[in-house]
Amino acid sequence: MPKKVIALLGSPLIDGNTARLLNEAIRGVEEAGCEVEKIAVTHLDVAPCMEIFYCRENETCRIRDDMIEIYNKFREMDGLIVATPVMTMGIPGRLKSFIDRFQVFYMAKYHRGKSFVTPERRRGRKMLFLSIAGMNLPTVFEGAKMTARAFGEIIDCPYWDEVLQNDMDTIQDIRTRPEVMEAAYRKGYELGRLLSGGGASG
Numbered sequence: 001m002p003k004k005v006i007a008l009l010g011s012p013l014i015d016g017n018t019a020r021l022l023n024e025a026i027r028g029v030e031e032a033g034c035e036v037e038k039i040a041v042t043h044l045d046v047a048p049c050m051e052i053f054y055c056r057e058n059e060t061c062r063i064r065d066d067m068i069e070i071y072n073k074f075r076e077m078d079g080l081i082v083a084t085p086v087m088t089m090g091i092p093g094r095l096k097s098f099i100d101r102f103q104v105f106y107m108a109k110y111h112r113g114k115s116f117v118t119p120e121r122r123r124g125r126k127m128l129f130l131s132i133a134g135m136n137l138p139t140v141f142e143g144a145k146m147t148a149r150a151f152g153e154i155i156d157c158p159y160w161d162e163v164l165q166n167d168m169d170t171i172q173d174i175r176t177r178p179e180v181m182e183a184a185y186r187k188g189y190e191l192g193r194l195l196s197g198g199g200a201s202g
Contacts, residue, residue: 003034003192004078005080006037007037007080007081008080008098009041009042017168018131021132021163033192034191044070044098045066046094048100048101049097050063055106061104067098080126080155080157082129086143089144105155106154109154115156122157122158126158127151127159128161129161130163132164134166145159163180163187
């Protein structure tokens with residue numbers, strides 16, 4: 001059976017620069033033999049976390065929306081790609097609300113001490129992080145990366161590698177940076193190879 005990878009698009013633009021980078025990474029993962037499900041977060045019916053704390057004692061959330069099905073997908077996946085623009089020095093609100101709803105995983109792991117993912121499976125799971133930012137600042141990705149790393153720990157899919165491009169206010173179209181598009185493809189392919197047990201590619 002091929003390894004399963006979820007590709008999260010955090011941008012509201014389905015055909016924007018973030019989506020283009022994500023599509024290249026997906027192409028790489030698929031060419032390495034993995035099965036990919038792309039999820040556009042802004043098209044989901046996902047409410048923000050309301051701190052009901054139902055998940056303290058239960059393996060799901062009391063809010064019955066698209067997240068209920070998502071939880072099962074995240075328990076079963078082998079790898080994750082998160083692609084997002086930087087907005088106000090962090091990730092967009094819809095993606096942040098989506099991530100916050102993984103309190104279900106947090107409570108299982110840290111409150112009840114029974115993670116949904118075994119240590120053996122965690123060792124094989126990996127996250128690739130793709131991000132673009134408008135401003136040309138050295139710290140512009142720090143907030144987004146901190147959130148992504150914390151997310152990876154909560155869901156037991158640790159942050160593995162990244163492709164980042166700042167100064168997009170000047171660049172405008174990521175396709176004018178073929179080396180960045182190629183980096184997304186190569187990292188996707190390498191992720192797929194690692195998940196499939198083929199080792200890192202040169």
